[in-house]
């Protein structure tokens with residue numbers, strides 16, 4: 001199954017409502033899709049979105065990176081290609097797009113779906129959270145109520161640098177939606193002082209976790225917040241690779257970690273982190289950027305295989321698409337109940 005061609009295309013999926021965090025506001029999911037063909041006739045896909053604010057990559061740099069590594073991968077068997085890919089110097093999202101496609105080829109070589117390749121056994125439903133975008137407080141409460149009424153009971157609430165707004169929104173949502181599970185994501189927007197003020201102000205409310213309150217490189221502050229907070233602290237932008245995860249875990253800088261394919265370089269690298277998490281009993285979120293359907297599918301397959309450590313799944317991009325792409329229908333991703341992946345044996349991606 002030697003690799004014959006590697007092609008890239010730019011794809012865009014409109015969102016039904018704009019997505020806003022402390023770092024950015026977007027109206028479309030835009031991503032690069034990689035298509036790898038083999039001499040055997042096998043075809044596999046991978047994807048990477050542009051999230052310059054997080055990984056420093058845009059669509060152009062992802063395409064350029066993939067074009068550069070292509071010459072080193074042509075003619076190789078998938079397992080050789082995977083090795084060459086991960087010793088190449090390139091952005092983590094570009095790497096992830098190619099990694100997802102190559103791992104799909106490895107699964108195809110064994111005549112397995114990705115789910116079976118990752119050794120998933122429990123196919124009972126996994127529920128993703130849904131994002132409540134950063135907005136004025138009344139609008140965020142309305143959005144949270146609507147999401148809850150629509151059946152989404154795990155809310156990921158995006159908060160910004162206005163700490164009074166952050167506290168007010170948290171109180172409004174928790175007091176109004178007593179049965180919702182509330183996850184808070186500050187996307188690095190707060191200082192240490194603001195974080196400690198927030199932690200104190202929301203004590204007693206049913207907040208399940210606080211994600212990346214301070215700047216990614218400020219592990220010192222993250223550790224202090226983790227020590228003082230009664231709510232678990234989740235590291236997101238602070239952990240890209242397995243080495244980052246080890247550093248954060250060994251130094252007690254966070255209680256949980258958010259694994260994203262685009263940060264770590266794809267499914268094979270995410271799997272290494274999940275194995276480490278399993279060995280060290282670290283609870284994880286399996287997260288995503290605003291992504292296309294193929295990369296979200298790959299992440300879901302991992303979530304099924306590592307559900308003992310994956311406590312939260314933040315893979316709601318497809319729910320934000322204006323229209324469900326045909327490919328999602330094949331994956332059986334319906335509303336917030338993602339339960340049909342086990343039956344997607346026709347899908348070879």
Ligand SMILES: [Mg+2]
Pocket residue numbers: 185187211212236237258
């Ligand atoms: Mg986050």
